Amino acid sequence: xxxxxxxxxxxxxxxxxxxxxxxxxxxxxxxxxxxxxxxxxxxxxxxxxxxxxxxxxxxxxxxxxxxxxxxxxxxxxxxxxxxxxxxxxxxxxxxxxxxxxxxxxxxxxxxxxxxxxxxxxxxxxxxxxxxxxxxxxxxxxxxxxxxxxxxxxxxxxxxxxxxxxxxxxxxxx
Numbered sequence: 001x002x003x004x005x006x007x008x009x010x011x012x013x014x015x016x017x018x019x020x021x022x023x024x025x026x027x028x029x030x031x032x033x034x035x036x037x038x039x040x041x042x043x044x045x046x047x048x049x050x051x052x053x054x055x056x057x058x059x060x061x062x063x064x065x066x067x068x069x070x071x072x073x074x075x076x077x078x079x080x081x082x083x084x085x086x087x088x089x090x091x092x093x094x095x096x097x098x099x100x101x102x103x104x105x106x107x108x109x110x111x112x113x114x115x116x117x118x119x120x121x122x123x124x125x126x127x128x129x130x131x132x133x134x135x136x137x138x139x140x141x142x143x144x145x146x147x148x149x150x151x152x153x154x155x156x157x158x159x160x161x162x163x164x165x166x167x168x169x170x171x172x173x
Contacts, residue, residue, distance in 0.1 A: 006070070006071075007035060007069075007070050008035055008036060008038065008071070011032055011035055011036055012036060015032060015036075018154075022154075024154065028150070028154055031066055031068045031069075034064035034066035034068070034069060035064065035066065035068065035069050035070075037064060038063050038064040038066070038069050038071055038072060039061040039062070039063055039071060040061055041059075041061060043061060043062040043063070043064060044061070044062050045059035045060055045061045045062060046059070046060050046062075047059065047060070048060035084144060084163075088165075089165050089167060091165050091166045091167035092165075092166040092167075093163055093164065093165055093166065094163075094164050094165075094166055095161065095162070095163060095164075096127075096161075096162040096164055097159055097160065097161055097162070098119070098122075098123045098126075098159060098160045098162065099157070099158070099159040100115070100119055100158035100159060102157075104158075105156045105157070105158060108149070108156060108158055115158070116147060116158075119147075119158065119160060120145060120147070120160065123145065123160050123162065124143070124145075127141060127143050127162065127164060128140075128141060131168050137167065137168040138168075139167070139168025139169050140168055140169055141164065141165060141168040142165065142168075143162050143163065143164045143165075144162065144163040145160050145161070145162045145163075146160065146161045146162075147159075147160055148160070148161060
């Protein structure tokens with residue numbers, strides 16, 4: 001039987017080779033370490049079940065609780081998705097991505113809170129301007145925005161994924 005492809009299995013198999021030619025930031029290294037040790041003896045365990053026949057006790061290994069870990073955040077992620085589904089309007093939705101100019105990536109390490117807040121504010125101002133425009137939606141829109149700080153190759157790539165409804169309630173004046 002084939003082992004399932006998980007982020008942990010990919011990191012376990014490919015991270016050592018990747019690190020031979022690339023340097024991870026301390027934060028990236030910490031996240032990778034958390035994911036690799038999640039639900040393993042390295043984080044300790046509690047007894048889950050004991051067999052009545054042979055006294056074998058199956059351990060239940062602790063999770064890393066890192067927000068980047070797919071196995072730790074699965075339930076929270078599913079609950080968030082369900083809350084979003086309940087709040088949806090009966091309209092089409094559009095996925096928009098707003099990317100921080102690469103020339104500003106080096107400054108993110110210096111002032112992350114300021115840059116992230118400014119990115120969210122700029123994107124929201126842009127979206128709400130288009131929503132309020134009488135030639136477009138002529139209404140008050142909403143959006144769900146998710147900040148991503150890494151690209152697929154684990155390099156700094158700050159961008160916002162936005163889920164924006166294609167309709168809006170009428171704007172109040």
